[in-house]
Amino acid sequence: MSELQTEMRQEHQPLLEVTDLRTHFRTERGLVRAVDGVSLTLERGKCLGIVGESGSGKTVLSRSLMGLLPSSNTVTSGSVKFEGKEILGLPSKQMRRLWGREMSMVFQNPMTSLNPLMKIGQQIAEPLNLHLDMSRADARATAERLLRDVRIPEAARRLDQYPHELSGGMRQRAMIAIALACGPTLLFADEPTTALDVTVQAQILQLIGEQRRDRNMSVVLVTHDLGVVAGHTDEIAVMYGGKLVEKAPTSVLFAHMKMPYTMSLMRSIPKLEDPSHTRLATIPGRPPDLVHPPKGCRFAPRCAYARDKCITEEPPLRQAEDPNHSYACWYPVGSPEFNQREAELNSGAVPVTLEAR
Amino acid sequence: MAITLLFAVSALTFGAMNVLGDPLFNILGPIARDTGNPKSVKLIEKAKNDYNLDKPLPVRYGLWVSGFVRGDMGVQFSTDGQPPVTELLKERIPRTVTLLILGQLIAVLVSIPWALISASRADKFVDRLSTATTFMLVALPGFALAIILKYVFAIRLGWFPLTYRALDPLRTRLFQMLLPGFVIGLPAAAIYQRLLRTDLITTLQEDFILMARSKGVSKPRILFKHALRPSMFSFITVVGLTTGALIGGSIVVETVFRIPGIGSTLVEAVLRHDFPVVLAIVMIVATAFVLINLLIDVVYTIIDPRVHR
Amino acid sequence: SSDSDTEPVGTTGASTDDTTTVTEVAATPVDGGTLRYGLEADVDGLNPTTSALSAPGYVMGYAVFDTLARVAEDGSIVPYLAESFTPSADFKSWTVKLRPGIKFHDGADLNADAVVKAFLLQQGAALVGLAVRPFYPETDAAVKIDDLTVQFNQLDANRYWPSALTSQLGMMPSPLWLDAAAADPTLNQKPVGTGPFMFDSRTADNVTRFVKNPSYWNGTVHLDAVEFYPVPDSADLLDLFNNDGLDALHTTDQTAIKDLKDNGTVTNLLDDTAEESFQMINSQNPPFDDVRVRQALAYATPKAKILELIGLGVSRPADQMFTPEDPYYNSAVKQDADQPEKALPLVAAYCAEKGTVINPVLNQPTCTNGKVNMEYQFTGPSVVGLRTTEIFEEGWKVAFNITRDEVNQQDHIQQNALGQSNVLGWRQFGAIDPWADSVWLLCRTVGAISLNWPRYCDPARDTILLDAQNTDDPAKRVEGYKALAQNMHDAYTYIFINHTLWTNSFNANVRGTCDIKTPEGVALKCTNAGTSFLNTTWMDQ
Amino acid sequence: MSTETPTTTEVATPAPGDAATKKTLGIGFWICIGWLLVMVFIAVFATRLPIPDPKFNFIEPGQAGPSKGPSAAHWFGTDKDARDVFARTVYGSRVSLTVGFIAIAFGMFVGGTLGILAGFFRGWIDRIFSFMFLVLLSFPSLVLAIMLTALLDRKLFTISMILGVLAVAPVGRLARATTMQYADREFVIAARSLGAKNKRIIIRELLPNVAIPMSALALLGMAVAIVAEGGLAFLGLSVERSITWGGMIQLGSDSSKTLQNQPWIAFFPIGVLFLTVFALNFAGDRVRTYFDVKEISL
Amino acid sequence: MAGSGTAHLRDGDIVMRVENLVMEFPVGRTGLKVHAVSGISFDVVRGETLGLVGESGCGKSTTGKAMMQIPRPTSGSIKLDGLELTTLGNEELRSARTKMQMIFQDPISSLNPRRIVRDSVREPLDVWGRGSKAEREALVDRVLESVGIDPQRAAESRPHQFSGGQCQRISIARALVLDPTLIICDEPVSALDVSVQAQVINLLEDLKKQYGLTLIFIAHDLAVVKNISDRVAVMYLGKMCEISPSDDLYARPAHPYTRVLIDSIPVPDPSAVLADATTIGEPGSPVTPPSGCRFHPRCQFADDICKSAEPILQDIGNGHFVACHHPLEVPVSIQSR
Ligand SMILES: Nc1ncnc2c1ncn2[C@@H]1O[C@H](COP(=O)(O)OP(=O)(O)OP(=O)(O)O)[C@@H](O)[C@H]1O
Ligand SMILES: Nc1ncnc2c1ncn2[C@@H]1O[C@H](COP(=O)(O)OP(=O)(O)OP(=O)(O)O)[C@@H](O)[C@H]1O
Ligand SMILES: [Mg+2]
């Protein structure tokens, strides 16, 4: 395996290559199309942000990529290549060799993601023992070093503490330490800061960024907060209703967003620099039902710029001016139809806000 | 708290047995009514004195409590010289305790692996089958299970003896308790299994299990090292609480299998209105219950570092 | 019942050879071994001076205690611990001379003092004494004549008195032990006598163990030890017996007896002369103070059904306290039962007349809706008790409204001694000599605490009883007891159901049980009122 | 922006919570309910059913023994006293169901009230009631039941009440825990902040929420009461003068011989008792999962 | 910061005035106390929206509930329209409470899961027996309409059949039917997606105008608070740090903690310069709060006086008050980051 890997690393091939990934769940209500045809690539050492509203499939996407979904009611198809090797559908016996060692994950809630009954040191040492065959003493030393890396004060003492004895921020750092223990090439961070205070969030995001640079690691940062992805990612993928609707390098996206969805999302965020009582833009309605998704563009029922075509025909993922920028919209921001509707809206011909009932 | 509880329990029992029965009649029988006969009167006086019956109820209670604390649980109500209650129970308690330990051991040893298997294959065939089995075991009253097991294993198959014999060597006696142990242990195992299975399934859905998987930890190791311990809390509580219920169950089992333990003794004593014996047993059971709950707290602190403060 | 028959001539036509197969004469006894003896129930205490011995109590008691007299194979009463007994001219006093040199297990001598002490204690005992006191003067009932001679004085002339010495009254406990037991009643469970076995250990309700008395006065004891196991489930008892868990058993369970009789290798000592089962009526309170109501109850009694369902046809139906083989049996006396139609007019007449009187046991009028209200008391919890009750009730309900009173054994006895019931099931009679049963029948045993449970007093009956024990003319005696049977029938205080059948059964490897003789060489009867003796018993290997 | 603007873009998707309403109780639940209804029916109409008299002794003279195995005339055979086991089983359901129902109704009412009050008011009320529950729980239930039956009488109502007392503590604890779980919820704070009185909060806001787990417990509790009654009857301590399943089982198992030779006497009532208890347990469990109540232990 | 003092309290048409509010809770049976709120004061003028921000556990919700007297505060004074609430009897309190209503963070658990939504909204009217039956129904319809919920659907559905945003609207409707003067919103939008959050904020702004409400808006998101508030109070570990008209607060945060908060907000602009977050440290514990200024362990400007003396709120002009021994002088331009 290592032979194969070294060989592959030589070539300039993306670390992760996802083609038409679909993850569906069989439920009592019917088939939940949580991820429905997502394709993307991730280069070595880059940070990809995945944003979207709650329920858009971000978590399912990242877990599908890692192969961590429960097998009982899950149906996956498509292809996920890690370092050129197909890993989708691999039995967990084989995936286990990758987990922790090649790819690892940081979860949203540091409170629940650490085993409450195991000492921090043990939890960090576990992958070291498993994957790197380290002796106890070595593992402990390494664990201590890792804790220091993630800036936990008094690292040696923390090894023998339990998660509940640590503050929320420290727990999240400890979790990052565990994820980093075996030096993975790919780190998934699923809303790593949503449960934390803003001040701590800033620290954690900064820490992930530093570690990524130090270790030349790729990071997939999942969040619903456009602010978080803006400052800490190289590339951004926007998800809506299980689909990838727009993807671009961070600066390109914010400068030239094409999807009305991305734009509306952006507009609904209150901005610090705006004076107080600035009217916020809203998106009416609510996210689509993933069992019976709308036929055409999934955002069309909520889109102020939607036309008949949007409702009937599903837009393909298209390339924008920038070769790395793609989007799925018939009438993207800046298109004549878009501009025309925008003008109508501003003139009040059409109600701007469609309040949901 | 524990002490208050014991006081309340004993006062209740003491009160009930004294108010609802005539202790003097229980002790002496018809002689208690034979007040015309000087011989009987002498006996009545003696009994009143021996059992403090002429003192008011609270005083008697106080005397009884102080005796109990010193390990003197009084004398059985019988003119035929049954041994003192303490002596009687000294002989009987070990049997019931053995039976309960055996039952709990069977329950725990059966339920843990069973729950692990079920939980790791949740909703698969094995799990559904085992759920059905637990339902059946839980729905079978203890006496019915005792009869069924006795019928199948002792009567039809003849693998186990029908009764218990106090004079047989220890190993034989343990063997004689095996079938009764199963009668006590199996339904408990079903309860534990269901509980532990549910908790394991909940735990297995926890983020930290996913975290462990994402570290590349193998499935058995996840089950044993990560999932089992955090799932044990209600299990332990219920094992403790069930011990009380099992003492109730042992009444039936001891009756069916003729084990002279405190369960069968209690039934007989209650029927004879022999309240020193009843009181002593109820108190011992309640004390054991309270102690077990204290013990559970200790066990909690051992397995859950979070309780330390 | 009679004292002469060990063999019932069962309605089932049981072979009469059961007891004769006991000993193959040629075998030489082997020493050693522990005999495991199964009993139907455990006992409360084994002190003959304070504990009322039940049938299992006798089985265990005879292992530790010897009696002053025993029943010989021919039915006569012969001295055992005693050397001789001599009556006075008026047959009111009897002088008992003891064998010299006999010692108790604790080393005390068996002498006149010991005998007097045991007797006086028993006479004075609150409950056990009830059966003794009616026949003896309050003082000087037993008097020491010399070291080995005691004189017993009675209130009435009695030519057949020595039979009293074959049971509890004749059992001789150690005086040292009696003193100790008075101070520490727990010793009542650890008896000390002169018998072939000495107390060793006891786990109540599970096992009581006795070990061999190495210096037994009447020959060598072969067994090392004997263990008594109470096993209330007779099927379990039988199962243990059949599967080598027990060597001997003692039971009255009909199904088990049937099985044991069919088993060719087992020695059965069967005896149905010792007790009769009957329903007993307290005649002291309304409505049963009226003979018509008692008679009505008898008529309504479903005796046949009980014999069929509970008796399973094993034991013989009873019409009186004597079995047909008994010389005193009165074939003219037939128990009225199974004729409910005859009950109705009796009850109707009674209710019309006295239907509003209060039945003090129930605290209710004696009649409701033309039926007599009665309480039926039985012991529980017991499956057989309940079944029996239900069957009786089904029969009686044509003329009676029955209130059940299920009480535990102890309360049952106590309440009846106090007369706090109307009707109940009981077993009694069958003393070695019929005079001894007069304790249940005489007027003088009615009292606050009563042994005459029906609390029925008939001076004519007293005369019959006292005359019958003071005649040496067998014919007169027979006539007397036949008259007694008729008298008891006419009083309708007992509704006889059947003769209780007991068995003492031994597995094939148990031998010698019937080899007991007095030192003089008189062969003794090997079962007495349903119990057996173990001093000559031995086991193969 | 005005909120009055009618909109045509209302999304026609069911709310996520709708998934919950789609859950079904399942066929098993209805089978169990069916069985229970049958039991209730036969219990109520026992006297009018075309079945033999349960107390009649069907003695056939000249036969080996009174007890016969199942036959066309006696579906479950006859017992040692030649009575029809089927008819007795039917009649036995009366005591079991009555005791089960009264006991749990009493337990629910008293335990539920005390538990809700304790959970709602906390403080000393809670301390007193919780202590009461603890005292009750310190007696193994069968021990307490035996003690009380021996001291009181053995009428149907008394036995029901005794078992009802036993249900008080577990029901009360559940009610207390559930109440506490809801009492801190925002909707209760909201109700209070809009001026609702305690009584109204308890009845309108808490009771509907506490009632659900309680209803699951009612079924399980009834099962427990029926088993307890069976246990008492088996020891010969249940309702006197009545046909009870426990009593029938005791009759059929009083000796190993009976069990061996006439197993039908004990095993038919065991089977019916088992099915009834199973049905109650199963239905209770379904209700519990249906409403997503945490595991209840009695 | 850990400021005390009442200098910032105003005269005028004050709807709610809180003075020296203290709330303490025992920690189990340890004898320790959680100092959830340790003497804060603020007031709200009629028609104003007061924002209350701070990190998790700083006592925001406790303050909100204390105003409703749930539970009654340990000490301090709370006046609603001049009426002292802390000393009111239960019955008077019950009617006083109707003038203020609360909206909570978790939209689902704010509504009784077992009741029809419409009944929950009508409940306050039933409690107080306001109007005839028909009048009540009409009022409920009107309020539901105004929060954008179809009364028809509300009449047949339970909370779980609505989305989080809709539940939050229903809660708002329930708060409105009694026509309160003051509404306390405890993080009403924190659990919602940004798009829904905007809907709810807009709705609150509209309703405020429509019903002439006064609002207290609790949140941990500074941007949201700024958007909706006229005046913002910043809390830290049970103390007040800074209180100021909202635009002024962001234009020139004077308290180092406010500054840290502002710097930590992730800005949806890739070109924004990120402040170094490594030195910020983590919040302390309300069980053992630091001495002096409670913020001193995390403050880069702290010196000895901060450790020993508690700063008092002081006026720095424009109705801007700060409780700091070393307030920041330089106004920060947010654009400059
Ligand atoms: N195991 C599963 N079985 C069925 N449906 C599932 C499962 N896991 C997720 N889903 C559904 O898939 C959809 C996408 O969920 P996902 O958790 O990926 O959303 P998300 O974008 O991460 O949202 P959030 O921001 O709330 O975390 C949701 O509708 C969810 O209900
Ligand atoms: N009833 C209570 N018993 C004990 N401690 C409490 C109680 N309520 C609140 N606390 C504690 O008081 C402190 C302040 O809590 P509060 O809920 O007011 O914080 P908050 O600012 O609203 O935080 P969040 O942003 O997490 O909602 C916390 O430490 C909390 O644990
Ligand atoms: Mg997610």
Ligand SMILES: [Mg+2]
């Ligand atoms: Mg809060």
